[in-house]
Amino acid sequence: xxxALVEVVDLVKxxxxxxxxxxxxxxxxxGEIHAVIGPNGAGKTTLISQLSGRLKPSGGKILISGRDVxxxxxxxxxxxxxxxxxxxxxxxxxxxxxxxxxxxxxxSRGHSFRFWQDVTTDEAIYGPARQFLSxxxxxxxxxxxxxxxxxxxxxxxxxxxxxxxKPRVLLLDEPMAGMGHDESAKIIALLRExxxxxxxxxxxxxxxxxxxxxxxxxxxxxxxxxASGPPESIRGNPEVRRAYLxxxxxxxxxxx
Amino acid sequence: MTLNRRxxxxxxxxxxxxxxxxxxxxxxxxxLLTLFTRIVILAIAAVSxxxxxxxxxxxxxxxxxxxxxxxxxxxxAAHHGYYSALVQWPIGLxxxxxFGLITGALCLRTRxxxxxxxxxxxxxxxxxxxxxxxxxxxxxxxTIYKRSTMGGLIDLGNKTTFYYVCYAxxxxxxxxxxxxxxxxxxRVIQAARSNENRxxxxxxxxxxxxxxxxxxxxxxxxxxGILLANHTDFISPALIHWTRSGDLMIMVxxxxxxxxxxxxxxxxxxxxxxxxxxxxxxHWMIVLGPLLLLMALFKRGGLSALLGxxxx
Ligand SMILES: Nc1ncnc2c1ncn2[C@@H]1O[C@H](COP(=O)(O)OP(=O)(O)OP(=O)(O)O)[C@@H](O)[C@H]1O
Ligand SMILES: [Mg+2]
Numbered sequence: 001x002x003x004a005l006v007e008v009v010d011l012v013k014x015x016x017x018x019x020x021x022x023x024x025x026x027x028x029x030x031g032e033i034h035a036v037i038g039p040n041g042a043g044k045t046t047l048i049s050q051l052s053g054r055l056k057p058s059g060g061k062i063l064i065s066g067r068d069v070x071x072x073x074x075x076x077x078x079x080x081x082x083x084x085x086x087x088x089x090x091x092x093x094x095x096x097x098x099x100x101x102x103x104x105x106x107x108s109r110g111h112s113f114r115f116w117q118d119v120t121t122d123e124a125i126y127g128p129a130r131q132f133l134s135x136x137x138x139x140x141x142x143x144x145x146x147x148x149x150x151x152x153x154x155x156x157x158x159x160x161x162x163x164x165x166k167p168r169v170l171l172l173d174e175p176m177a178g179m180g181h182d183e184s185a186k187i188i189a190l191l192r193e194x195x196x197x198x199x200x201x202x203x204x205x206x207x208x209x210x211x212x213x214x215x216x217x218x219x220x221x222x223x224x225x226x227a228s229g230p231p232e233s234i235r236g237n238p239e240v241r242r243a244y245l246x247x248x249x250x251x252x253x254x255x256x
Numbered sequence: 257m258t259l260n261r262r263x264x265x266x267x268x269x270x271x272x273x274x275x276x277x278x279x280x281x282x283x284x285x286x287x288l289l290t291l292f293t294r295i296v297i298l299a300i301a302a303v304s305x306x307x308x309x310x311x312x313x314x315x316x317x318x319x320x321x322x323x324x325x326x327x328x329x330x331x332x333a334a335h336h337g338y339y340s341a342l343v344q345w346p347i348g349l350x351x352x353x354x355f356g357l358i359t360g361a362l363c364l365r366t367r368x369x370x371x372x373x374x375x376x377x378x379x380x381x382x383x384x385x386x387x388x389x390x391x392x393x394x395x396x397x398x399t400i401y402k403r404s405t406m407g408g409l410i411d412l413g414n415k416t417t418f419y420y421v422c423y424a425x426x427x428x429x430x431x432x433x434x435x436x437x438x439x440x441x442x443r444v445i446q447a448a449r450s451n452e453n454r455x456x457x458x459x460x461x462x463x464x465x466x467x468x469x470x471x472x473x474x475x476x477x478x479x480x481g482i483l484l485a486n487h488t489d490f491i492s493p494a495l496i497h498w499t500r501s502g503d504l505m506i507m508v509x510x511x512x513x514x515x516x517x518x519x520x521x522x523x524x525x526x527x528x529x530x531x532x533x534x535x536x537x538x539h540w541m542i543v544l545g546p547l548l549l550l551m552a553l554f555k556r557g558g559l560s561a562l563l564g565x566x567x568x
Contacts, residue, residue, distance in 0.1 A: 052457060078459030090457075092450040103447050107458040112440040112465065119440045165458055 003030045005081075005169050005199040006051065011060035013046055013223075020046040022224035023060070028169060028199040033191065035202045035210045038220035039243065044203045045087055047220070048171045051201070052084045053077045064169070078107070083167035085158040087174045087203070093147035097138055097157055100146050102129040104164035129164065136160040137186065152183045159187065163194070170200045176209055188212055211235070219243065262563050266517045269524075270430075273423060277416045289415055295527050296422045297483045300429050302507040302519035304476035307433055309505070310513030311442065312469050313449030314364070317372045318379030319504050322352045322474050324386065324496035326481020331398045331491040341404035341412075345482055352478025353471050355382075360470035364463060379496060386493040397492025404486055412486055422483050426520075429476050433516055436472070445469045446514075510551060512560030521559045 006028040013021035020043045028034050036044050049055040051062060053074040062070045064080050072080075092100050105128045106112060106119065119125060133139050136156040141149060146157060159175055176184040188209055191200065195213075204210050210217065211231050218228040221243045227234060234240055273296060280288040301323055308314040329348030338344065359378045366374055392398050403412040412418045436442045447455050448462045455462050485491045494500070503526070511522020529547070533540035551558065 054453075054457075073461070074456040075459050075461040078457060084457050086454075090451060090454045092447050092454065094450050095447070103443055103455070104458050106440055106443060107455075107460050112444045112460065113468070114440045115436055115442075117440060118435075118438050119443050120438050161458070 004028070005030050005065060006201075007061075007063040007066075008047075008051070009061040009063070011047070011050060011062065012058045013043070013050060013055060014058045019223050021050065021057070022222065024220070024223070024225055025060075026218050026225070026228065028201055030168070030199050031196045032215040033195050033200045033202050033213050035204060035214035035217045036220060037204065037207075037210055037217060038226075042220040043223040044220055045173055046223075048084065048173050048201065048203060051171055052082060078165065078167075081166075081168035082171065083162040083165045083169065084171040085155075085162045085173060085175055087177065089151070089154045089158060091146040091154060091157060091161075093145065095146055096143050097146055097149060097153075098126070098129055098133060098142040100157055101132050101160050101164050102126055104161040105129045105132070108164065108166045132160045132164040133157075135163070135190070152179045155179055156183070156187070159190075168198060170198050172200065173203045174205060175202070176204060176206055184209060262515070262517055262560065265563050266520075269517065269520060270427065273426075273520075277419050286415075289419055291527065291531060293415070293419050293422055293487055294484075295523055296419070296426050297480050297487060298504070298507065298527065299520045299523040300422075300426050300483070301477045301480035301504055302511070302523045303426075303429050303433055303516065304473040304480065305504050306508045306513060306516070306519040307436070307445075307476070308469055308473045309508055310515065310518065311437060311449065312445045312466060314466065314470065315368075315372050316363075316375040316470075316473075316501075317498070317505065318375035318377070318501050319473075319477055320498070320500035321379035321382050321496050322356065322477035323481035323484055323500065324379075324382060324491075324493075325352045325355055326478035326483075327485035327491040327495050328386065328392070328398075328481075329478075330404060330482050330485040331400055332392055334400045334402060335392065335398060339402050339405045341406050344404050345479075348482040349475050349478050352481070353475040356471040356474025357467070360467050360474070364466050364470060376498060376501070379501060380498060383493055383496040383498070386496060393492065395493065397490055397494070400485060400489045400491065403489065404482075418486065422487070425479060425483060429479070430516055430520070432476075437516070441465065441468070506548060510548065510558055512558030515558075515560040517563070518558050518560040525559060 004027045008024060008026050011021050011024045024047060026034065036047065038044055046055060050057045053072060057070060061068055064082065069077055069080065092103065102125050105125050130139065130142065133142055136159055138153060138156055138160065141153060146154065149157060155175060155178065162170055176187050179187065184206065191213055202213065214231055216229065217231055217234040219226040219234060219240050226243055227237050227240050273292065276292045277289055280286055305316065305319045308316055326348040329351050330344045333344045333347060363371055363374045387395055406412065410417060410421065412421060444455065444460055444465045448466060452462050507522040507526050508519050510525055511520065512518030529544060530540065533543050537543065
């Protein structure tokens with residue numbers, strides 16, 4: 001088995017009486033895409049937010065390369081190699097597309113307490129930034145303010161930024177949501193091409209994409225793991241089928 | 257290129273400011289020199305505020321407190337017989353930086369309206385402190401009988417000389433701000449204004465950067481306070497009053513937030529308007545108010561938006 005980069009152990013998150021993450025354990029391995037699927041409100045985004053540090057778990061542990069990071073803040077975890085893309089597009093909307101990637105590159109190059117260097121002409125930043133942008137096919141849109149990009153382009157820019165921080169772990173929250181067919185095909189091809197270099201957690205509603213990409217699938221329902229295993233075993237799992245048909249009986253304290 | 261247009265406009269503005277003493281002398285309007293000395297000094301304060309307000313998105317409603325701290329440093333030192341700029345100025349700058357560091361660390365834990373309120377609260381705290389301390393004049397203020405001395409090299413008592421010292425200070429501050437805005441640090445500050453949460457996910461602990469920016473702005477405004485005390489030969493709590501902080505905000509917004517041209521143009525516009533309108537009617541605020549409102553409604557980028565193009 002390949003190196004386990006991220007381990008989640010018995011993670012619990014409650015919002016008041018609502019259990020959004022219910023003793024979830026999973027592992028992300030270098031070179032693997034681990035898909036997390038589940039109906040709306042299953043707790044997928046909540047899980048990612050706890051991994052990235054945005055939300056504090058109510059219980060359980062998160063380890064990166066064996067180190068307990070459960071209580072580390074967002075920025076510190078990013079510096080350990082965690083990158084995230086958001087389900088709800090989160091960009092520097094008044095920056096150009098290129099500047100969005102440039103700040104991500106800058107973030108990966110150590111601290112920014114440099115007051116005297118002219119970043120606007122710094123090839124060490126803009127060189128890689130342009131590369132990541134063209135990797136997502138956005139080079140022609142470099143000078144367009146991110147807020148003026150089409151929705152699909154904004155999603156691609158999210159991904160370019162996540163890659164530009166040179167992470168080891170990618171947490172992707174519905175990267176293909178709202179994309180056209182061609183665009184998602186492009187992202188699928190890209191993820192397949194790069195996956196050897198990362199441990200990827202992929203949350204995605206598009207089952208075609210999930211089954212095309214995933215090495216392992218975890219199904220979340222009402223915050224809890226309903227099933228976890230290789231794609232074939234998930235595809236044939238009757239419980240999973242039922243969950244997706246909306247026939248679940250809500251668990252105690254769970255989500256409706 | 258609109259970018260060039262903005263650059264040219266800024267250069268013209270600065271050259272124009274540099275010629276003020278000559279213009280004032282040749283047309284015999286010496287009060288112009290006094291007015292523009294004040295303008296140049298307050299422009300420094302406005303530039304410093306723009307660093308955090310315009311570029312950093314930190315809406316400070318208590319920025320004038322640093323005018324007060326710089327000013328009182330000069331006044332209090334002079335009161336005790338220390339006139340040397342080598343004593344007064346470092347104290348004023350250090351005190352501003354320190355106050356910025358301490359209050360900034362507290363204020364920056366909050367966001368939005370809370371940040372506005374807490375910066376206001378801290379400045380009012382110092383305001384009431386300055387009103388309450390009898391030994392330094394309390395309400396009546398403190399007259400400064402001699403301007404900062406510079407070892408006989410530069411005589412700040414000379415109006416033209418003093419103007420050029422203020423002018424050089426403004427140029428220096430603008431240059432520093434320009435470098436900062438284009439630096440990796442400046443990028444972080446502007447990105448934090450745009451989407452702080454995203455920046456943290458990229459691995460940048462935004463708090464420290466925002467605090468350092470706050471301290472830089474505090475120190476720069478402290479310098480304006482030092483100059484202002486020398487200009488008026490007098491300090492009083494009015495220097496710190498919240499309306500003064502409001503004036504600084506108006507200058508920045510009027511001129512155009514997040515530009516370097518903006519705060520300078522805004523300061524000139526506000527003070528000249530004030531001067532002109534107050535000779536026409538004593539209720540000049542009634543005229544100025546709606547004017548500002550129109551500006552805010554129809555030209556959101558302030559005066560610098562009239563030049564068109566992207567921010568520079
Ligand atoms: N900050 C919050 N406060 C209270 N409840 C929350 C909060 N965030 C999420 N929840 C609830 O937790 C549950 C899980 O939400 P989450 O966003 O993780 O679901 P999801 O699986 O990502 O859904 P979707 O597929 O719609 O994106 C939902 O019932 C949601 O309403
Ligand atoms: Mg979600």
